[in-house]
Each structure stands twice: as C-alpha cells, then as structure tokens.
Amino acid sequence: MISVQQQDFDVGEQYRRLCDEAGEAGAVVFFVGRVRGGDGTVQALELEHYPGMCERQLQGFVDEARRRWDCRSVRVVHRVGRLAAGEQIVFLAVATRHRAEAFQAAHFLIDQLKTRAPFWKKEHGPDGARWLDAGAADVRAAGRWYADAVAW
Amino acid sequence: MIRVRFFARLREALDCEGLDLRLPPPSSVAALRRHLLQEHPHWAAHLDGRLLCAVNQEMAHAQTPVHDGDEVAFFPPVTGG
Numbered sequence A: 001m002i003s004v005q006q007q008d009f010d011v012g013e014q015y016r017r018l019c020d021e022a023g024e025a026g027a028v029v030f031f032v033g034r035v036r037g038g039d040g041t042v043q044a045l046e047l048e049h050y051p052g053m054c055e056r057q058l059q060g061f062v063d064e065a066r067r068r069w070d071c072r073s074v075r076v077v078h079r080v081g082r083l084a085a086g087e088q089i090v091f092l093a094v095a096t097r098h099r100a101e102a103f104q105a106a107h108f109l110i111d112q113l114k115t116r117a118p119f120w121k122k123e124h125g126p127d128g129a130r131w132l133d134a135g136a137a138d139v140r141a142a143g144r145w146y147a148d149a150v151a152w
Numbered sequence B: 001m002i003r004v005r006f007f008a009r010l011r012e013a014l015d016c017e018g019l020d021l022r023l024p025p026p027s028s029v030a031a032l033r034r035h036l037l038q039e040h041p042h043w044a045a046h047l048d049g050r051l052l053c054a055v056n057q058e059m060a061h062a063q064t065p066v067h068d069g070d071e072v073a074f075f076p077p078v079t080g081g
Helices: A011-024 A054-067 A098-116 A136-142 A145-151 B008-014 B029-039
Strands: A002-005 A027-034 A042-048 A071-079 A083-086 A086-098 A119-125 A127-130 B002-006 B019-022 B052-055 B057-059 B071-075
Touching: A002 A054, A011 A027, A011 A086, A027 A083, A027 A098, A027 B002, A071 A098, A086 A098, A119 B008, A127 B008, A127 B052, B002 B029, B008 B052, B029 B052
Parallel strands: A002 A071, B002 B071
Antiparallel strands: A027 A086, A042 A083, A042 A119, A071 A086, A119 A127, B002 B019, B052 B057, B052 B071
C-alpha cells in the first residue's frame, strides 16, 4: 500500500493494517521519518512532490523489494505540504517471515525513497526559506541514476 | 504538443511551472533543452549542472527520445524521506 497525502498518519493504525495483511509473518520492521528541529533553525518544512511520478516510483521500489525478499506486506505513507518541526513525514513498514529480510527490505526501501522518489524539501526558519540540497551520501547512493541524467 | 514541467527550486528560479511546445521530430531531451535555452537564454544558468529529467514520469537522460504528446519534467536532485 502506497499513499502520498497531506494528512498525518497514525502509526498504531498503520501497524495494525500491515499485520492484517501480513498474516502470520514473524517479523515487522518499520521506520518513521520526522521533521528534525530542536536547535531553532527549522520551524517548518514544505514538501513538494511530482504527483503521479512519485506514486509510480514508490510502487516500483515496492515491486523490486517484493522480488528480492519474501515480503508479506509493505506499506509506505509519505506526507506533502507544510509540516512543523517534530511532525511525522514518512512511514515505511515491511513484514516478512524472518527478521533479517525485514531489516534488509526496509533499508532498501528507505534508501530508494530518499534518493529516487521525486520529493523536495524547503526549510522555513527564522531567516527565511531555502530548498534543501541532496546529501552527498544520498547522491552517491543514487549512483548511476544521476550520472545518466546529468550528462547533457 | 510536448508538455514541459519544472519542480521545486528550478520552478522558483525560472518563475515557471511549465509550458507547452512543439518540436520537429525526431527529438530528444537534449534537443528540448536547447530549444528552451534559445527561447529563454536567461534560463541557461538554471538548466545546467546536476539536474534530473523524466519523460512520461520515467527517469530519462539527454538522449531519451521525446515525441508529440509526451510530458517532460526537469527537477533538482530529490530530498524526500
């Protein structure tokens, strides 16, 4: 299940739905990404996405995870719009028969999402707003995907 | 018509969400970019460097063919999650 939405999500409800679909899978790993704050520099994030392509990319990552690992259920919920510091951004969960697969599939999915799903963050702070740059590690992780795209 | 879309920092820098245009076939992402720069020379600084491109919502590169009816999007490296 994939959802790109403005409204917040309830982790307990997402977990229950994952389990309902996963049957007797023995392991669940989930990840929640939140708006980092605390030092006063980030008051809010604005999340923009490419509607349509975003959902297609996410579905592609889930399909690939299902090919690589025996995933019984996968859920990805990603919010867009304006989010305050501390708010939830993304929920990603995988249910598999054994824990190693669940960790591996979840790690694969969040890495794919961070490097290849068309979302962009704009940070609002006391000094105004600025678009965030992709981290060097994320760009490296995306590897060939970027190399192909930028060769004019 | 080819529909061109810009996102995030690029959309703001160009002050343009997108536009429709015609290109003589055969065409490509690189040819489309050249056409945009001819029409809007001041976009050169922004339509360069680490920029990603999608054709019909699939990741593309400079040599990817572009046909009438296609949607071509340009955007900066992604920062979701």
